[in-house]
Amino acid sequence: MPDDAAPILYTFRRCPYAMRARLALSAARLDIRVREVVLRDKPAAMLEASPKGTVPVLVLPDGRVIDESLDVMRWALAQADPEGWLSADAGETDALIARNDGPFKHALDRYKYPNRYEDEGADPAANRDAGLAILQDLSERIAAHGGQLFGAAPTLADMAIFPFVRQFAHTDMDWWETAAPGPVKTWLAGHKESARFRAIMKKYPQWAPGEAEPVLPLAGPAAGPVAG
Structure with a gap:
């Protein structure tokens, strides 16, 4: 389980904006608490953090909210970029x-x-x-x-x-x-087919207050497949 002080990510498995945020957070090897949402039944906590109601929404321990997917990617890679994703022009x-x-x-x-x-x-x-x-x-x-x-x-x-x-x-x-x-x-x-994509596409139940917050998978090259 992730640290209770780790950032919270509101995400929806099939949304491509949320996918790319999860990919970058995983590549940066950050401890992230995942809250899977259903878009027709958005949790009040997510809407309080980001009233526009779209995913991803990343809530940092200091209360800052990042609710644009590219901003989440760039924030994650600013913490750590072990694979050199920011090396291109x-x-x-x-x-x-x-x-x-x-x-x-x-x-x-x-x-x-x-x-x-x-x-x-x-x-x-x-x-x-x-x-x-x-x-x-x-x-x-x-x-x-x-x-x-x-x-x-x-x-x-x-x-x-x-x-x-x-x-x-x-x-x-x-x-x-x-x-x-x-x-x-x-x-x-x-x-x-990559290990990381298979990992970040893991299925989670809809999050509700008091429910478990699984850790975002940090798949490496040797990671096995995850059910699609």
């Missing part, structure tokens, strides 16, 4: 993440959830193609850099982006397998 990193969180997420949402955007006349196929164009550029970069976005080893950009590419791929896996560029498919598969 900061400007290029920011640009790649901004494109992911802007145009790619816009296309992803309208491809995956077209009924939510009927008033816009959202065309799922057109948005899938818009997302694919961005992925084609990512794929060329991955191929040119030896397997990841900035080299042979993943950095902040890889870990901030791949949860959203995963969501895009899972919208229609048959289409993904036939249409996605090879390098980005291999890149995504590697991250999905």
Whole structure:
């Protein structure tokens, strides 16, 4: 069990924003108390900490609240960055993440959830193609850099982006397998199969006051699989 004074993370297992926060906190090897939430039944303590009601929400021991996923990632890596996720060019990193969180997420949402955007006349196929164009550029970069976005080893950009590419791929896996560029498919598969991702995707019951707060897994290369 984690230290009672450890930071608290409100998270939702399947949210890509929460995934990337958990990835960075795990990589920094921090002692974190996990509170799994159900988004249709958000706990009062989470809404008191962050009234906007989205995950992740990280509550630090001194009362500070970090409720943007990239801010959680950067805070975690500022505590410890043993794998060098911050070693890549900061400007290029920011640009790649901004494109992911802007145009790619816009296309992803309208491809995956077209009924939510009927008033816009959202065309799922057109948005899938818009997302694919961005992925084609990512794929060329991955191929040119030896397997990841900035080299042979993943950095902040890889870990901030791949949860959203995963969501895009899972919208229609048959289409993904036939249409996605090879390098980005291999890149995504590697991250999905990694020990750390399997660990941070562990299932927890919905947290309620007085319930246990499991520690965030700190998976290393030798960690075994976790049930999906």
